[in-house]
Amino acid sequence: xxxxxxxxLIPVSGPPIEDGVLGVSGTRIEYVGPASHAPAGEELNxxxxxxxxxxxxxxTHLELTxxxxxxxxxxxxxxxxxxxxxxxxxxxxxxxxxxxxxxIAEGLLAGITTYADTCASGVALPAMIExxxxxxxxxxxxxxxxxxxxxxxxxxxxxxAACALPDCEEPLVRVGVSPHAPxxxxxxxxxxxAGYARDAGLPLAVHVAExxxxxELVRAGTGSLAGRLAARGIATPVRGRSPIALLDxxxxxxxxxxxxxxxxxxxxxxxIMAERGCAVxxxxxxxxxxxxxxxxxxxxxxxxxxxxxxxxxxxxxxxxHILEEARTAVLQQRARHRSPDAVSALxxxxxxxxxxARALGLGDRVGTLERxxxxxxxxxxxxxxxxxxxxxxxxxxxxxxGAAARFVAVGGKTLVRDGRLLRGDEDVAGRVAAAxxxxxxxxxxxxxx
Numbered sequence: 001x002x003x004x005x006x007x008x009l010i011p012v013s014g015p016p017i018e019d020g021v022l023g024v025s026g027t028r029i030e031y032v033g034p035a036s037h038a039p040a041g042e043e044l045n046x047x048x049x050x051x052x053x054x055x056x057x058x059x060t061h062l063e064l065t066x067x068x069x070x071x072x073x074x075x076x077x078x079x080x081x082x083x084x085x086x087x088x089x090x091x092x093x094x095x096x097x098x099x100x101x102x103x104i105a106e107g108l109l110a111g112i113t114t115y116a117d118t119c120a121s122g123v124a125l126p127a128m129i130e131x132x133x134x135x136x137x138x139x140x141x142x143x144x145x146x147x148x149x150x151x152x153x154x155x156x157x158x159x160x161a162a163c164a165l166p167d168c169e170e171p172l173v174r175v176g177v178s179p180h181a182p183x184x185x186x187x188x189x190x191x192x193x194a195g196y197a198r199d200a201g202l203p204l205a206v207h208v209a210e211x212x213x214x215x216e217l218v219r220a221g222t223g224s225l226a227g228r229l230a231a232r233g234i235a236t237p238v239r240g241r242s243p244i245a246l247l248d249x250x251x252x253x254x255x256x257x258x259x260x261x262x263x264x265x266x267x268x269x270x271x272i273m274a275e276r277g278c279a280v281x282x283x284x285x286x287x288x289x290x291x292x293x294x295x296x297x298x299x300x301x302x303x304x305x306x307x308x309x310x311x312x313x314x315x316x317x318x319x320x321h322i323l324e325e326a327r328t329a330v331l332q333q334r335a336r337h338r339s340p341d342a343v344s345a346l347x348x349x350x351x352x353x354x355x356x357a358r359a360l361g362l363g364d365r366v367g368t369l370e371r372x373x374x375x376x377x378x379x380x381x382x383x384x385x386x387x388x389x390x391x392x393x394x395x396x397x398x399x400x401x402g403a404a405a406r407f408v409a410v411g412g413k414t415l416v417r418d419g420r421l422l423r424g425d426e427d428v429a430g431r432v433a434a435a436x437x438x439x440x441x442x443x444x445x446x447x448x449x
Contacts (some may be wrong), residue, residue: 001025001041004407005052006379008392013368018119022051024375027412030371046379047136048387049406050396052349053136053369054113055322056356059205059281059310061262062117062124063087063096065103066435067315067368070443076211076290077224082443083315084145090442092123095435100127102432103320105424106132107311107335108416110321111378116258116281116310116360118178118205122159128173129166131423132415134376136360138178138205138258139163143192146186146232153192160202174409176203179252181210182218182243183225187250194252203256203361205281209243209269210261211292218243244269253278258359260310263287263295268295274303279359282351284328287310294332298342308356321402326352330397345397378416379407 001023007260009020011032021038023031031038065088071079091099100123107115108131115135125137139159143152156177163175177200179185179193197204209215216223217399218239226236240246244265247253255277262280265273273280282295300307309325311317326348333342357367382389386399408416415422 001030002036003038003041003043004051004377004379005035005042005043005045006049007047007382008049008389009051009369010349010392010396011369012053012350013370020051022375022377023371024242024409024412025287027374029369029371029373029375032371041332046381046406048382050382050400051369051377051379051394052396053353053367054378054408054410055111055352055376056114056308056360056362056367057107057112057311057320057322058116058258058308058356058359059283059312060103060107060115060117060320061119061313061315062100062103062115062127063119063121064098064313064315065106065301066091066095066432067313068318069438070436070439071315075224076213076217076292077228077332079290079316085440086442087120090439091435093123095431096121097123097127098431098435100124100349101131101424101428103314104128104131104133105421105428107320108408108421109404109419111380111408112320112322112325113376113378113408113410114356114360114362114366116205116356118180118260119271122157122163125163125165125173125175132413133410134172134174134362134366136174136176136203137163138176140178140180141189142180142184142309143189144184144186144229145232146188149186149189149192152189153179153196156193156196166292174204178205181207182214182239182246183229187239187246190247190250190252194250196255197256203258203262204252204254205258206247206252207260209259209264210287211290212264214243218246221340233385242266242269244272248272248276256361261287261295263291263292265296265300267299270300270303270305273300273305279306279308281310281312281359282307282329283312283317283325285325286310286316287331288323288328289318294336297329297333298337301347306355307351308359308360309351320423322352324402325402326397328331345391345394348397349393375412377408378405378408381406
């Protein structure tokens with residue numbers, strides 16, 4: 001057994017342990033407790049540090065990492081248009097794969113061990129396998145015109161059939177289905193994709209209730225998103241009382257459904273989400289940066305909705321750090337309710353770990369440090385900005401911020417040591433930077449014509 005020792009060990013499933021040890025044998029956790037009672041074994045002592053469960057990112061777009069900083073200060077429909085054009089005109093599959101690799105590397109260095117990625121190209125899956133992380137790749141499907149539903153489903157099946165999963169008893173990765181959003185998917189395609197996922201036993205992920213423009217499109221068939229669809233000859237009828245009600249009407253809500261964003265939801269929507277057993281990927285930084293608003297996190301939690309935290313793409317966030325998402329979630333809700341205890345630091349840490357694990361159906365394997373669970377964990381040094389530590393959970397949420405992880409393991413395998421990645425192509429960062437330069441040059445050329 002290897003003993004991983006730190007000044008503070010936070011299991012999440014129990015109170016913090018001062019001078020704690022995490023004992024790992026192979027891929028599993030064998031001991032969680034004080035150093036004074038730990039079984040004998042080789043020891044790695046991190047000293048003044050916090051040892052946490054591996055962080056769970058319940059929503060990413062890893063293939064878009066090279067778009068960081070290229071879609072700034074845009075209204076959401078314009079942001080979507082520019083993103084789509086950039087991906088279609090500039091990025092090759094090799095560039096998208098490098099983007100995904102670079103995104104996972106960034107996440108690992110921030111202590112993220114599990115990724116729930118919605119991906120159009122399919123490159124996130126091989127990138128996850130290559131870098132040894134845990135995750136779900138939701139293959140995206142698009143088709144706002146109802147008459148295109150058959151072609152869209154054929155493409156979805158083809159892409160999923162091409163996914164190469166590891167040939168082992170308990171692979172770290174799996175695939176799912178993601179009909180993208182109400183402004184890119186028809187009601188008919190929603191029903192087809194949801195039915196396919198259900199029959200195939202695959203999880204479903206949907207961007208929903210993200211923006212005011214989406215709400216207007218679904219409720220009234222009007223607004224900026226509706227105008228773009230109408231310009232393409234696609235009808236925009238009233239589709240439901242709300243985006244959540246729309247998904248419910250087409251059979252897309254269930255216990256394997258991950259709802260991404262849920263900023264614009266009301267009491268009726270939250271009741272439906274809770275009744276259907278859906279989970280939510282809450283992305284507070286991206287929602288704020290794009291000007292969408294603040295999701296009713298406390299109301300969803302009070303209704304019993306399972307919630308994890310997501311960064312969204314760095315095209316809409318600029319960085320990937322789940323502890324920063326947790327801090328932002330706390331601050332937004334306390335400001336929103338004008339209450340210093342609207343969301344506690346412990347609850348925020350739960351959202352970043354076991355909440356995300358449960359949202360992805362992985363709560364029995366990861367998300368807390370408990371005997372028998374997979375050994376996914378991260379270690380953060382307690383630097384000058386975090387000392388002294390009065391409350392280690394508060395330190396993790398309010399003090400660590402965007403700090404880099406010192407040590408990260410997935411399934412007992414070390415992926416980050418002394419703040420350095422142990423896997424991956426060292427030239428990826430340079431290639432991603434080159435892709436970013438090509439994208440900026442294309443944008444500059446487009447604006448001069």
